[in-house]
Amino acid sequence: MSLLRAEVLSYAVEDRHLVADASFDLERGMVTALIGPNGSGKTTLLRLALGLLAADDGTALIDGLSVTELTPVARARQIAYLPQMRPLVWPQPVRDIVALGRFAYGAAPGRLSATDSAAVNQAIASCSLEGFEERAADTLSGGELSRVHLARALAGETPLIVADEPVAALDPRFQHEAMRIFRKVAAEGRGVLTVVHDLALAARYADHVLWMKEGRIVAEGSPLDTFSTDRLDAVFGVNAEVRREGSAVRLDISGPA
Amino acid sequence: MTLRINALIGAALLAAILLALLIGSVSLPLDRVIAALAGQAVPGDMLVVWQIRLPRALAAALVGAALGMSGAALQGLLRNPLAEPGILGVSATAALFATFTIYFGIATAGPLVLPLAAVGGALIATLLVAAAALRTRSVVTLILIGVGLSSFSVAVMALLMNLAPNPFSLADMVNWMLGTVANRSFENLAFAAPFLVAGVAILLAAGRGLAALSLGDEAAEGLGLNLKKQRLAIILGAGLATGAAVAIAGSIGFVGIVAPHIVRPFLRYDPARLLVPSALLGAFILVVADIGVRLLPTDSELKLGVVASLIGAPIFVWIAARRRLA
Numbered sequence: 360m361s362l363l364r365a366e367v368l369s370y371a372v373e374d375r376h377l378v379a380d381a382s383f384d385l386e387r388g389m390v391t392a393l394i395g396p397n398g399s400g401k402t403t404l405l406r407l408a409l410g411l412l413a414a415d416d417g418t419a420l421i422d423g424l425s426v427t428e429l430t431p432v433a434r435a436r437q438i439a440y441l442p443q444m445r446p447l448v449w450p451q452p453v454r455d456i457v458a459l460g461r462f463a464y465g466a467a468p469g470r471l472s473a474t475d476s477a478a479v480n481q482a483i484a485s486c487s488l489e490g491f492e493e494r495a496a497d498t499l500s501g502g503e504l505s506r507v508h509l510a511r512a513l514a515g516e517t518p519l520i521v522a523d524e525p526v527a528a529l530d531p532r533f534q535h536e537a538m539r540i541f542r543k544v545a546a547e548g549r550g551v552l553t554v555v556h557d558l559a560l561a562a563r564y565a566d567h568v569l570w571m572k573e574g575r576i577v578a579e580g581s582p583l584d585t586f587s588t589d590r591l592d593a594v595f596g597v598n599a600e601v602r603r604e605g606s607a608v609r610l611d612i613s614g615p616a
Numbered sequence: 617m618t619l620r621i622n623a624l625i626g627a628a629l630l631a632a633i634l635l636a637l638l639i640g641s642v643s644l645p646l647d648r649v650i651a652a653l654a655g656q657a658v659p660g661d662m663l664v665v666w667q668i669r670l671p672r673a674l675a676a677a678l679v680g681a682a683l684g685m686s687g688a689a690l691q692g693l694l695r696n697p698l699a700e701p702g703i704l705g706v707s708a709t710a711a712l713f714a715t716f717t718i719y720f721g722i723a724t725a726g727p728l729v730l731p732l733a734a735v736g737g738a739l740i741a742t743l744l745v746a747a748a749a750l751r752t753r754s755v756v757t758l759i760l761i762g763v764g765l766s767s768f769s770v771a772v773m774a775l776l777m778n779l780a781p782n783p784f785s786l787a788d789m790v791n792w793m794l795g796t797v798a799n800r801s802f803e804n805l806a807f808a809a810p811f812l813v814a815g816v817a818i819l820l821a822a823g824r825g826l827a828a829l830s831l832g833d834e835a836a837e838g839l840g841l842n843l844k845k846q847r848l849a850i851i852l853g854a855g856l857a858t859g860a861a862v863a864i865a866g867s868i869g870f871v872g873i874v875a876p877h878i879v880r881p882f883l884r885y886d887p888a889r890l891l892v893p894s895a896l897l898g899a900f901i902l903v904v905a906d907i908g909v910r911l912l913p914t915d916s917e918l919k920l921g922v923v924a925s926l927i928g929a930p931i932f933v934w935i936a937a938r939r940r941l942a
Binding site for chain 2: 444455459
């Protein structure tokens, strides 16, 4: 059974198609990267697939069940969602923010069971946040906050993680660390769907790439099969050199086409 | 930690209520007050404690608790430390309906006419905002609707005062709007109690969801929160509790902002754990403020609402200036 399956999802606002006929299928053990230029509908597609936005057409199935029939709690136990906008209003300590990842299990920052606590500790460790547990959110840098949010998503220990630009504010080292965390999650038999703007990261760490342009998924497949000079020009409008070294893909983007 | 804070503020609240029973124009020492509370005192003492001082102190405590908890809940929902129970227009609409009964002279028909009208106004405003919450995704829209409701109610109140048939009813309206717990009876409290209890129960049941909302609406939904239900619960709960408070005491501002703000750092800024301590502290603040009102040697007694605003408004500015996160 696929973790998350989108079938011809469509969504329009005032006759403008933000997402049109988008289908994909996420398997266990895979990191899937969703890539596309700004405004291509990536975030909207994620929200449709999660049932946070009602699709005009098409369906999304989580573990075989339609998202419209799942309760929010049932969905949250299947999928941890890390949105692009992560506004914090209260200077809460890091540990409490990560603890919110256990919300769907009836937990809250003030009341964590032993299982919840263990999951929170592990998530903090995997994002290298030890020593930050009691730091207030407003004393953290943007990159540190991104790691806190990533830890929050990991704390749910869900079969699938859906992340919207999780590495945008991170320095190169933590970009790679974050992608490696995703690889580890996949190696445990879980799944990851992540929007990535850094194409080199997508090529390096994803098993599967969904290429999106103007609301449509225009190509999908392994990085090896789908990265090409022509496609990078057609989808992103950039001049790029694509080299294949064994099973790896190397990109050299020289500028706008 | 939460328990210790609750116990601490709770003990302070009990001490303040006891102090309120000791103070008044008739001097009653502690042993006679305690005897009266136990029902073992002379009829005169019993009358002073049970008919005058205890209802007044409890009224201040209940109003403070309702406003403190509503403020904390609305701040959590709207994700803004400056939100207060009146922000959704509930207080002003309740006050408007109460003013109507004074204007048309029906408030004198019975002691419950005015509180009944106040609760009615609060319910209507609450339902309007709740209906809006079902249609919109944005909390800013809710705040703007609340501001609109408030402004309209204040405008109509001004109109009623403008057209007041005689100076006496004008004085009644003004006095009522200033907010006071003087001369409240157990009958008044018993009338407002069901609304207050219902509001508080709804807020407490929806408390955990407020913790999720601290990550923003979208992430909270992702965490498994039913956003619509959560908003409705907080709007209804705060509306009922605030309406009950206005029915007892008229409009009393700023307690709902100040109480949550003071306890927040001790509760790790968690909007869920904030509810009960905010209620207890709100109760404490109003009981103490009401003692202050009775002790100040002024010709005509100061109104509780006036004192609360005089203290609260500068604190409001201080909180606004010291905000740490956008």
